[in-house]
Amino acid sequence: MRRLATILIAVIVLGWALVPAVRAALLVRHGAATAATSPLSNVTFAASDGVPLVGTYMDTASARSAVILVHGFKNTRADMLDYAAFLHDAGYAVLLYDSRGCGASGGTFGVGATEDRDVAGAVSYLKTAHPGAARRIAVLGVSLGAGDAILAGARDGRIDAVIADSSWADERVQLERMDALAVGPLTVPLLPYEPALVDALVGARLEDARPRDEVGSIAPRPLFLIHSADDENATTTAADTDALFAAAREPKTLWIAPRGGHAGAVGAQRDEYVRRVLAFLAQALG
Numbered sequence: 388m389r390r391l392a393t394i395l396i397a398v399i400v401l402g403w404a405l406v407p408a409v410r411a412a413l414l415v416r417h418g419a420a421t422a423a424t425s426p427l428s429n430v431t432f433a434a435s436d437g438v439p440l441v442g443t444y445m446d447t448a449s450a451r452s453a454v455i456l457v458h459g460f461k462n463t464r465a466d467m468l469d470y471a472a473f474l475h476d477a478g479y480a481v482l483l484y485d486s487r488g489c490g491a492s493g494g495t496f497g498v499g500a501t502e503d504r505d506v507a508g509a510v511s512y513l514k515t516a517h518p519g520a521a522r523r524i525a526v527l528g529v530s531l532g533a534g535d536a537i538l539a540g541a542r543d544g545r546i547d548a549v550i551a552d553s554s555w556a557d558e559r560v561q562l563e564r565m566d567a568l569a570v571g572p573l574t575v576p577l578l579p580y581e582p583a584l585v586d587a588l589v590g591a592r593l594e595d596a597r598p599r600d601e602v603g604s605i606a607p608r609p610l611f612l613i614h615s616a617d618d619e620n621a622t623t624t625a626a627d628t629d630a631l632f633a634a635a636r637e638p639k640t641l642w643i644a645p646r647g648g649h650a651g652a653v654g655a656q657r658d659e660y661v662r663r664v665l666a667f668l669a670q671a672l673g
Contacts, residue, residue: 442484
């Protein structure tokens, strides 16, 4: 019995010690496959660090501006089709793609710390393959993609305007979740190596992905922040959007949609959402 108890304790301790490793692997594992998104052929291009990406390009005969769409947490470009439809109908060329570690694209899911490199690659693709439509480029990101749109806009001067719908301000919630494991009513502290392991797996420090600290660098290019008043997602609080707006410099616009939940304003108030986004783009891109 003593030997059995010793083995059982050893197994429990080993399992406890491995929890951060298992969670890290699950966090960065590849996202869902992309459903058929369009009758148009896929396009392929590389992120700024070489990760192969797959997307869909929707052209118009007279487009002089393009919008890049960035989806949310482990989603795919299929989730951006509604946005693509109203933007394309308004005369914009549109590029939507599967971010790294998602859908048909390669690479490791970056948890928001590396996806701005995908946006930079999308800009380079448009500038090279569709220079006429890419005279002016805006980026519209949703949820996780909103924060990466902000980071990309702050770091890449080729981006002329940024729309961030339901953005996060930093990675603090993700990092705080790595400290412990909830087991029923108990909170069990864990070994503190999960953040370092995730950083190693994605090739960047989550702690350094801080849209709030960089959003001011988008100016003098325009920024449009969108948030739903009833968004209860812990990583995209209304307070975070307020902090982003306060840190941003002019020209900046904020719309707090009265309803929609997390990243749902486009569905809850479609007409108003479309009107505001198109009005912003018309002014920002000319």
